[in-house]
Amino acid sequence: MKHIIFPAFITIALFACSKKNNKTSTPEIPSTVTATVPEVYKKIYGATSITSDGTYITIKSKGLPDHTSPYYATTNSLYENFSGTTFAGATFSKNPNSISEKTYTFKIPLDPKVAVSHQATPLGPIGVSLNGVPFFNQYAGPNQPLTNEIVSFDKYWGHPAPGGMYHYHVEPLFLTTVKASKSALLGYLLDGFPVYGPEEFGVAVDESKLDIYHGHTNPTTEYPNGIYHYHITNKDPYINGNGYYGTPGTISQ
Numbered sequence: 001m002k003h004i005i006f007p008a009f010i011t012i013a014l015f016a017c018s019k020k021n022n023k024t025s026t027p028e029i030p031s032t033v034t035a036t037v038p039e040v041y042k043k044i045y046g047a048t049s050i051t052s053d054g055t056y057i058t059i060k061s062k063g064l065p066d067h068t069s070p071y072y073a074t075t076n077s078l079y080e081n082f083s084g085t086t087f088a089g090a091t092f093s094k095n096p097n098s099i100s101e102k103t104y105t106f107k108i109p110l111d112p113k114v115a116v117s118h119q120a121t122p123l124g125p126i127g128v129s130l131n132g133v134p135f136f137n138q139y140a141g142p143n144q145p146l147t148n149e150i151v152s153f154d155k156y157w158g159h160p161a162p163g164g165m166y167h168y169h170v171e172p173l174f175l176t177t178v179k180a181s182k183s184a185l186l187g188y189l190l191d192g193f194p195v196y197g198p199e200e201f202g203v204a205v206d207e208s209k210l211d212i213y214h215g216h217t218n219p220t221t222e223y224p225n226g227i228y229h230y231h232i233t234n235k236d237p238y239i240n241g242n243g244y245y246g247t248p249g250t251i252s253q
């Protein structure tokens, strides 16, 4: 299956398979991909399209989680009531927002490079995860820690912002425990560098060995020759540390 080439702009019909809880099933693919898009980006199965102009990879998504959440409308089949504890044992307290569809366009460098001066990450989307949901940074507001937001993370550790923008500040648990694994590629930040889970080839990542951007250079399954990559861990700053390692592309919504 790996070697199928998708002709430019052919739309592949999405077919509904019941494979939500089957890690070994054929990976889903975005509905539209161009032939020049490297295989690895096709792992972003929640994208509605992935294209390449040779310099940037453009990933479009609706930002709707493909898992249950108490933040979906009760009429949505993915609505699920929540009670109990969430991230770090916090007692769940639902925020007043609900999930709504977005029109994200993430434009990320195809050939990411370390930046000369490292930009801080903004509030709002800083990257895209495999299911098309954006990653957010470690702040709830300008320099405000997530402390008071953590209680509103649902069972897969995401929540919506005012305006309905669903996002992950921490490990996207649906991806690390249902769709992929703790060692898996989980998405990309806007600078084009990949984001991996809290383990590397099945071994917990030692946070003290990560740099101030929350990454390091090592071989990975997808990049056997080695690449700089971020690791998500369960301690602040969770996904990304002191800004982007590379030069970010753009996000429009």
Ligand SMILES: [Zn+2]
Pocket (backbone or CB within 6 Å): 136, 149, 159, 160, 161, 167, 169
């Ligand atoms: Zn948030």
Ligand SMILES: [Zn+2]
Pocket (backbone or CB within 6 Å): 196, 200, 216, 218, 229, 231
């Ligand atoms: Zn690593």
